[in-house]
Amino acid sequence: MTRSSRDFTLQVEGTAGKCPIGEITGARNMEERSIPVMSCEGACIRGEIARLAANIVAKEAGYRRGCYGELFAVPGSAIAKWTQEAENVVVIDGCFLNCHGRIVKNLLEEGRMIHFDALSRHKKYSDLFDIDDVPEAERKAVARDVADWVLAALKEKTASQQNAA
Numbered sequence: 001m002t003r004s005s006r007d008f009t010l011q012v013e014g015t016a017g018k019c020p021i022g023e024i025t026g027a028r029n030m031e032e033r034s035i036p037v038m039s040c041e042g043a044c045i046r047g048e049i050a051r052l053a054a055n056i057v058a059k060e061a062g063y064r065r066g067c068y069g070e071l072f073a074v075p076g077s078a079i080a081k082w083t084q085e086a087e088n089v090v091v092i093d094g095c096f097l098n099c100h101g102r103i104v105k106n107l108l109e110e111g112r113m114i115h116f117d118a119l120s121r122h123k124k125y126s127d128l129f130d131i132d133d134v135p136e137a138e139r140k141a142v143a144r145d146v147a148d149w150v151l152a153a154l155k156e157k158t159a160s161q162q163n164a165a
């Protein structure tokens, strides 16, 4: 497995557009001071597990679902502002390639991203791509396990921060 490549930049065409519900949601989340939870949203089964796990974690009190699309491509949006000003941002990538963790960490102050590689937890599906190759019930069970793993780590981090304060 080759893990290294040179850093690179992407040019993104700007937009004057805003997503109406995204603006309402971003403003509400900012007011609530909730923590954004994002996944890599990869198209394969590993990305799907990360996406499902992020959905579960984001339902917990104090967390809300973040949107990488607006963070990366609509930097003036309320969702992007919420993400950039949040105390922490949870990113669940689908595998060791850490596609979104490698981007998000450059958009936040150092140390604010809390990153997880879902594959390192479930260790499954490295020979599959299609989501439908795994039955829905199994997808949900694996995602639940990943979400519980993430939530336990977040709880531990919160406890150690409170002890240090």
Ligand code: SF4
Pocket: 040, 041, 042, 043, 044, 046, 047, 093, 094, 095, 096, 097, 098, 099, 100
């Ligand atoms: S982190 Fe892995 S699963 Fe997610 S988009 Fe990248 S390659 Fe796909």
